Amino acid sequence: MSLAAPDAAPGSCASPPRRPAALEAIDFSPVRRPLGEARGLPNAVYTDPDYHRHEMARVLHGGWACLASASEVPAPGDVKPIEFGGAPLILLRDRKGAVRVFHNVCRHRGARLVREAACKRPGLVCPYHAWSYGLDGRLMKTPDVGGPGRHEVEGLDKAATGLLPVRSGLWADFVFVDLSGDAPPLEQHLAPLAARWARYDLSGLRRVESMSLTVRANWKLATENFLESYHLPVVHPSLNGYSRLDDHYYFEAWPAVGAGTSAYVPQGEAGPALPRFPGLEDGEAAVGEYPVVFPNLWLGVQGDHFFGIVVYPEAPAVSREVLHLYGTSPQAGDAAFAPTVADTLARWRGVFEEDVGPVEAMQAGRASPAFDGGVLTRVHDPASHRFMQAIAERMD
Numbered sequence: 001m002s003l004a005a006p007d008a009a010p011g012s013c014a015s016p017p018r019r020p021a022a023l024e025a026i027d028f029s030p031v032r033r034p035l036g037e038a039r040g041l042p043n044a045v046y047t048d049p050d051y052h053r054h055e056m057a058r059v060l061h062g063g064w065a066c067l068a069s070a071s072e073v074p075a076p077g078d079v080k081p082i083e084f085g086g087a088p089l090i091l092l093r094d095r096k097g098a099v100r101v102f103h104n105v106c107r108h109r110g111a112r113l114v115r116e117a118a119c120k121r122p123g124l125v126c127p128y129h130a131w132s133y134g135l136d137g138r139l140m141k142t143p144d145v146g147g148p149g150r151h152e153v154e155g156l157d158k159a160a161t162g163l164l165p166v167r168s169g170l171w172a173d174f175v176f177v178d179l180s181g182d183a184p185p186l187e188q189h190l191a192p193l194a195a196r197w198a199r200y201d202l203s204g205l206r207r208v209e210s211m212s213l214t215v216r217a218n219w220k221l222a223t224e225n226f227l228e229s230y231h232l233p234v235v236h237p238s239l240n241g242y243s244r245l246d247d248h249y250y251f252e253a254w255p256a257v258g259a260g261t262s263a264y265v266p267q268g269e270a271g272p273a274l275p276r277f278p279g280l281e282d283g284e285a286a287v288g289e290y291p292v293v294f295p296n297l298w299l300g301v302q303g304d305h306f307f308g309i310v311v312y313p314e315a316p317a318v319s320r321e322v323l324h325l326y327g328t329s330p331q332a333g334d335a336a337f338a339p340t341v342a343d344t345l346a347r348w349r350g351v352f353e354e355d356v357g358p359v360e361a362m363q364a365g366r367a368s369p370a371f372d373g374g375v376l377t378r379v380h381d382p383a384s385h386r387f388m389q390a391i392a393e394r395m396d
Helices: 049-060 191-196 219-227 237-242 335-365 382-395
Strands: 064-069 079-084 087-093 099-103 139-141 167-171 174-178 206-215 248-253 256-261 288-293 297-301 305-315 318-327
Touching: 049 305, 049 382, 064 079, 064 087, 064 305, 064 318, 079 305, 099 167, 099 174, 191 248, 191 256, 206 335, 219 256, 219 288, 219 305, 219 318, 219 335, 219 382, 248 288, 248 382, 256 382, 288 382, 305 335, 318 335
Parallel strands: none
Antiparallel strands: 064 174, 079 087, 087 099, 167 174, 206 318, 248 256, 256 288, 288 297, 297 305, 305 318
């Protein structure tokens, strides 16, 4: 026995679902060609609002993506609302110290539950009708729901009306979410990168600083810039002075892809040297690697510190980059290292601020109807090409 689709005429064959109109005119085939023949992604994927909405659903919400640093909610009861590709979420730490993620919406009438970050909250109270929830998501109180002074009502099952959880997991202090619910386990997903970085003990990381940067450009352009080293001599002459273009290489440990250098040297003389990762030999400490964990987490590992940048696409032409700087051990948070930490953050801030102008210039160039995605070279663009192909795979 077969069932026709509800809107199919009796005896007819239902048509397959059509691609959304925002995707119909977009041709991803040029980026699928081998490197050296491929072109970059078409202009609309960086500019079109309707496409952007579908991209958030398929890319940011279609598998594992990075939501935040767990250190943003360091103590039980700490709560932070995060707008994540259009989806309102809550990041919190419960009474037992576990990090949890919920949809930021009251189960009663759908009001936004948490409006701003707060510390050491005993629970969450809706600003509309004061329904309250525990930090584990359970619905606790429904004041006057059955009439004045009657806090229960027939037919309302509190046990089934808690906050809606988001599948989440932790890796290297970063909180990943899978809004689709269909991705493989996070440990399995990140296994290739974990194996590549097995020499680094990430369990002792201590967040010591953070910063935020807003860029008037699409999040993918910012990411593509992070993935290539070709611009170092022009855009970062100071950085290129000690981390030369010639010292860089590209690698893939999917879902991570990026560049590395074999000549990392700690810079600055503001204070004592930051502690190294335990057990690193001199040659290993001279390596720095900078991959993107698809889709939106940029990482940097060096012998003496670690960073992660969570990229938030806020609009087709606006992205926000939040950098979390880590020492390799809890001792890096000691006051003696504060000048070195400040110097390290200042150097990275300078690098990423230098990138803003070129990335925003690329965004402006996407208004040209003559631009065809641009050239991707075999030497400098393998990581960018892989990232673009992954976008095409999710979208097409």
